[in-house]
Amino acid sequence: MNGPKALTATTLSVLMFGMCLAMSAPAHAQGLTARANVYELNENARFRLQGPHASETSTSQMMGFVDPGTPLCPAQFASPIPVLPGRPTKCVINVTGTDQVSLITGLGPISGRFWVVTADPTNPAQVDSPETVVMTGQFSGQMDFSPALQGLPYGTVTGTLTVDESDNQVPFFGVFLLPFAMSDVHLFLTYQLVSPSTSGVQLTGVVPVQPYERALLYPTARFDIYFL
Secondary structure, X not given: OOOOOOOOXXXXXXXXXXXXXXXXXXXXXXOEEOOEEEEEEEEEEEEEOOOOOOEEEEEEEEEEEEOOOXXXXXXXXXXXXXXXXXXXXXXXXXXXXEEEEEOOOOEEEEXXXXXXXXXXXXXXXXXXXXXXXXXXXXXXXXXXXXXXXXXXXXXXXXXXXXXXXXXOEEEEEEEEEOOEEEOXXXXXXXXXXXXXXXXXXXXXXXXXXXXXXXXXXXXOOEEEEEEO
16 A cells, blocks of 8 residues: 655644654554554555546565464464564564555555565575474455554554464454654554544554564565554
């Protein structure tokens, strides 16, 4: 999903105020915390800009990190992540997702596949990203990018994921954060998730995009995932 329309003066005022809150607590809701953070490495999009069916259709390649003990990260697949501060133990996940979102309502479907990967066992000196597939699955859901159409750089997803060779469907809620620039600084919004059942998000401030949240120096969109 591409960035929102130009930010309005009111939105800019909100974000400037939010810079005072840059050390906001991690996003949470009713005891939930985001257990996965996935980053959009690239996107191919097509736009229909006119008429009642104006829309964006896009396919993205994403990569990110999942906490151990979650449906996408059995403990045996987790390992220290050297690119993250403090080298936390997590799983690495690759994702391909496709969406079709109305440019009038901001609503539309999303679906795709994921691959949990670990280091190449034949190359102990590997320093690039993991590549050995140890788990696969698929996901589908509904996107709500209406906030982005109003000039706020975020949207939400409600859906389910299924691990291949398993009948268990895991519901999830996601918050898609679009990076934006202010005074030559790249930023993300911070937020608290009021209720995943109603897609309620309360904005709390902004934080700088971190070095590991970039791909070839481009700031990446970030997808925070909550397992319900």
